[in-house]
Amino acid sequence: MTKFAVVDLExxxxxxxxxxxxxxxxxxxVAxxxxxQQYGxxxxxxxxIPLFISHLTGITDDQVTTAxxxxxxxxxxxxxxxxxxFVAHHVQFxxxxxNEALMDAGFSPINEKVIDTVEFARIMAPRATGYKLSQLAEYFGIQHQRPHRALSDAYVTAEVLLKLLDKARKLPEETLEKLLNLEAKLNSDFYTLFRKWVENKRYVLEEENHHIExxxxxxLKKQKKPGREEHEWNPSFGExxxxxxxxDGKLKEAMDQYESRPGQKEMAEMLFDSFQREKHALIEAETGTGKTLAYLLPSLFMALQNDERVVISTYTTHLQAQLLEQEIPLLEKIIPVSFDALIVKGKSHYLSLKKFEQELEKSPWDDNYDVILTKALLLVWITETDTGDVDELHLPSSGQIFWRRISAEAERTLDPKSPWFSRTYYQRIRRRAQKAHLIITNHALLCTDIVHDYEFLPEYQYAVIDEGHHLERTASRHFGMHVDYVSIQYLLNELEEILEDSDSIQLITESKEHADYLFRYFFDxxxxxxxxxxxxxxxxIQSLFQRTELKEDTFNYLKDLASRFVFSLKDILVKLDKQKQVSHEAYNDEEKEDEVKRKMEQIETLIMNLNLFLYDDETSMVKWIEIEAKGARNAVYLYCEPIDVGSLLKEKFYEEKTSVVLTSATLTIKNSFNxxxxxxxxxxxxxxxxKFPSPFSYKEQVQLLIPNDLPQINKDKEEDFLSAISYNIYELAKITNGRMLVLFTSYQMLKKTHELLKGFFDQDDFMIISQGISSGSRSRLQKNFQSFxxxxxxxTSSFWEGIDIPGEDLSSVVIVRLPFEPPNHPVYSARAEALKxxxxxxxxxxxxPNAVIRFKQGFGRLIRSSKDRGIVFVCDGRLMKAKYGKYFIESIPQASFLYNDAQTLLDHAREWFS
Known part of the structure; x- marks a missing residue:
């Protein structure tokens, strides 16, 4: 009998x-x-007991007095x-x-085998939404009655442990064997358990695992063979x-809480008509229109009835997943015939089984903990994933670097003779895509496909671009180029593993030094x-790069540094070419030859991009440098983009396709699409x-409040302005009980306001969560915000859109400044000069126009359903005082608005909420 003591301490x-x-x-x-047995x-x-701990746990000094x-x-x-x-969630803590407490009390420390349920869950539940105890409880459907209380947390940890043990016990023998090879470098003592299960599988006849090959x-999880089923379904689109x-139609049948959306059916008709008439279209569908279903229905109907493939592109991979997990299952209930809708991403998203196999053959003693953990969780993941898409996972930090070595991007085009060709995830997705009705992709891959003459996505003539206001900006990045110091160092480090002779290592070391000097000079x-x-x-920090504006001696020195670096790269190319010949002739080593070719291509691209950045005086391009404000002196990024991307999109996209529909909640300025x-x-x-207006009643649901007595930032000190808005944020937060999103146009302003707000609030007043200060991605910060x-x-900018916080979780949005780009922003200044x-x-x-579209996005964060209500508080008086202010106000839905002194507005807000 194996016994587990699951422990939690407060x-x-x-x-x-x-x-x-x-x-x-x-x-x-547990046994x-x-x-x-339970003990508490x-x-x-x-x-x-500190106040914070009492607030977190509910345990007070009075409760422990007689303990x-x-x-x-x-x-x-x-x-x-x-x-x-000895089992715990974060066992080392x-x-x-x-043990410290035991030794202080004169007892010997506990010295048993340990299991960390965080580590165990990361391996056995690689697709969990997160690894906090509350997240795992939700993932496994476990009730967590009293979080942050020792016995309740221990009990939930024990239930999580049982789920993990059960899953581990059922893993294929081959997976367990490979996990055993990694076990010595994990924190938990799994060896005895895993070895026992392997032995059982060898000597006890188990039921065959039909979903595994x-x-x-x-x-690996067995994959279904792609193929379209024949169908008989021929209604007209109107029917x-x-x-x-x-x-009492199919939508009401399929949805638990169906709400009729005015404009949704009309938008679907308009989109289908655009396809039929072979016209491009721009459709603005404000919040609440139900635009996603309105474009999916005609797209799928077109694909099924006309045997056409339709591409749906979203701005983020998060929205791709939302389409596949929420909207497509709804369509499957509505449409009586089978169809195939497929997410397609870039090669870097997919695991290369060939590269993973090679990495598993290496000694685990050469890897750090994160890489070992990543290998372990991937071994479990490949028994359950259909896609091989890294977005299903939460990789540890070094694991993300390791992924670059094992993604499909790390291999050149896989030879059809390769033993992995028929099973590789990327090729499988490409084969499925050829037969799919709907291809769901993102703007980044769509633009990559356009720039590379359509070699990544299967042939298509019809497309819907959701969040279409982002397409031009995304295309601009892809028609340009990007070079950064960190990626160069990563490439040179990889070369050290390929070129092992001492002369080559010396050459790579010199190349690193030349890169260092060059990028430090860019920094200076x-x-x-x-x-x-x-x-x-x-x-x-961003700075425009114009060769003609540099002093002659400055550019000559820069050119000299760049030449030395480029010459060293060319010397490395010569070495790689020799290595390729040796691999081919002496060893017939296709793997090595393939890797060398890929590295040569990367170096050639790097040389081409550096030459473009430094020497190409093409006036249609804008070039700029970015540096980390407080980073290392070589943390430098070089960018180049076309000033006018519209002409490129017209030639390479719109003129190539039969019908492209751009849709978004923010395409117009004062009702104009120009x-x-x-x-x-x-x-x-x-x-x-x-344009399809929102069905929501903004006059009843939203109060737009604009104070007229805040310091003017252009006349007064910025500190006075920030002090005033911080005070108003504090006062408004007391009225709305927090539940507030504050949007900035400047990261520097955000940081200063964060510090000022900390001075206003007591420790247990409000939780302040700030982008770039609080740790985590945008979605992680949003989840943390909603959990308090x-x-x-x-x-700042990425929070002006894509943040969806419905219901009572969000009661107010504060817009600190109208979202104009700074006039010295490199891309803006170059485009402005061209217009002049x-x-x-x-x-x-x-x-x-840029600012109005961004303002509409920020305003749209507040109302996400017909039941939402709240306040938009705009701290920028230009909205009322400047002639152009009407462009902002006339571009958003008509809300009730009040322009008065801040105190009057706060009193009004208090009365409105009460």
């Missing part, structure tokens, strides 16, 4: 060596797959944990803390829409031009346009 702090103490112990003993007690510490001391309960703990695996020693949208150039620089949304038409190179006479009762979320030369007004043609 403590006064994180560090027992600095006097922090245990205030509660929970232990759950034979069931809970055998308060513990009396020799200090007061036993740790010395009194220590024998019970030792007995419960003896001859058992609980075991370390407990074993190939070259790897256990089909009537069946779907009638008051930006520092010297600080008056002409701007900050991007993640705090990098700006988006121009940015996309489209002619007004050749495009169908239509009283929280304020501060964000054409006799146009850059402010009216470029700056204002």
């Amino acid at each position: 403590t006064t702090g994180q560090n027992p060596t600095k006097g922090d103490q245990i205030i509660e112990v929970g232990i759950v003993v 034979d797959g069931i809970v055998k 007690t308060y513990v009396k510490p020799n200090q007061e 036993p001391s740790f010395s009194e309960i220590a024998p019970d703990i030792i007995e419960l944990c003896s001859d058992a695996y 609980d075991l370390g803390f407990l 074993v190939y070259r020693g790897l256990a 089909f829409l009537d069946e779907v949208f009638d008051s 150039l930006v520092q010297q031009q600080r008056k002409q620089t701007s900050y991007n949304d993640i705090g990098r 700006y988006i038409l121009e940015r996309n190179g489209l002619n007004r006479n050749d495009v169908v346009t239509k 009762d009283k929280a304020i979320l501060l964000g 030369e054409e006799g146009e007004n850059p402010f009216m043609k470029l700056a204002l």
Whole structure:
């Protein structure tokens, strides 16, 4: 019988060596797959419990006054944990803390085998949404009654452990064998358990695992063969829409809480008509229109009835997943015939089984912990994934670097003779895509496909571009180029593994030094031009690069540094070419030859991009440098983009395709589509346009409040302005109980406001979550924001859109400044200069339309359903005082708005919410 003692502690702090103490112990003993015993007690510490800990756990000084001391309960703990695996969620913390307490009390430390359920879950549940105890409980459908209480947490940890043990026990023998090879470098003691299960599988006849195939020693999930089924289904599109949208139609049948959306059916008809008439279209569908279903229905109908493939492109991979997980299953309920909708991403998203096999053959002792953990979780993941897509996973930090070595991007085009060809995930997706009705991709891959003459996506003539206001910006990046120091160092480090002779290693070392000198000089150039620089949304400093503006001796020195680096790269190319010949002639080593060819291509691209950046004086391109404000002196990024991407999109996309529909909630400015038409190179006479207003009642649901007495940032000090808005954020947060999103145009302003707000709030008042300061991705910060009762979320540009916080989780949006790009932003300044030369007004043609679209996005964060209500508080008086303010107000849905002093507005807000 294997015994597990699952332990959780509540403590006064994180560090027992600095006097922090245990205030509660929970232990759950598990054996034979069931809970055998539970033990829980308060513990009396020799200090007061900090307010934060009481707030988190609910444990107060009064509750522990009469509790036993740790010395009194220590024998019970030792007995419960003896001859058992010591299990905890973050086992090093609980075991370390407990052993410090035991030794302080004169007892021997616990020295049993350990299992960390965080590590165990990362391996056995690689597709979990997260690895906090609450997230795992939700993932496994376990009720968590009292989070942050020792016995409750221990009990939930025990239930999670049982789920993980059950899954591990059922893994294929081949997977367990490979996990055993990695076990020594994991934190948990899995060896005895895994070895026992392997032996059982060898000598006990188990039921055959029909969904698994074993190939070259790897256990993989079997894949269904792609293929379209024949179908008989021939209604007209009008009949089909009537069946779907009638008051007792299929949509109402399929949805639990169906709401009729005005405009949804009309939008679907318009989109289908554009396809039929072979016209491009721009459709603005404001929040609540139901645009996703409105474009999916005609797209799928077109694909099924006309045997045409339709491409759906979204801006983010997150929205791709949402389409596949939420909207496509709904369509499957509505449409009576089978269809295939498929997400297609770039090669870097997919696992290369060939590369993974090669990495598994290497000694685990050469890898760090994160890489070992990544290998382990991938072994489990390939027994359950259909896609091989890394977006299903949460890789540890070094694991993300390791992924670059094992993604499909790391291999050149796989030879059809390769043993892995028929099973590789990327090729499988490509084969499925050839037969799919709907291809769901993102703007990045769509633009990569356009730039590379359509070699990545299967042939198509019809496309819907969701969040179409982003297409031109994404295309601009892909028609340009990007070089950065970190990627160069990564490439040179990889070369060290291929070129192993001492001469080559010396050459690579010299190349690294030349890169270092070159990129440090780029860094110094930006520092010297600080008056002409701007900050991007993640705090990098940006500076326009114009060769003709540099002093002659400055450019000559830069050219000299670049030449030395490029010559060293060319010397490496010569070495690689020799290595390729040797691999081919002496060893017939296709693997090595293939790897060398790929590295040669990467070096050639790098040389070409550096030459383009430094020497190409093409006036149609804008070049700029970015540096990390507080980063290393070689943390430098070089960019180059076309000034006018519209003409390129027209030639290479719109003129190539039969019908492209751009849709978004933000395509118009004062009800005009002219700006988006121009940015996309489209002619007004050749495009169908239509705006579908939101069905929500903004006058009843939204109060737009604009204070008239805040300091003017252009006349007063920025500090005065930030102090005033911080005070108003604090006062408004008290009225709305937090639940506030604050949108900035400047990362520097965000940081300063974060510091000011901390001075206003008591520790237990509000949780302040700030982009770039609080750790985590945008989605992680959003989840953290929604998990607290009283929280304020501060964000910059990426938070102006794509954040969807429905219902009572969000009650107010504060817009600190109208979202104009800084006039010295490199791309803006280059485009503005081009417009001036054409006799146009850059402010009216470029700056204002950009700002209005971004403002509409920020405003749209607040109301996501007909039941939402709240306040938009705009701290920028230009909205009312400037002549152009009407462009902003007339471009958003008509809300009730009030322009008055801040105190009057706060009083109004208090009354409105009450």
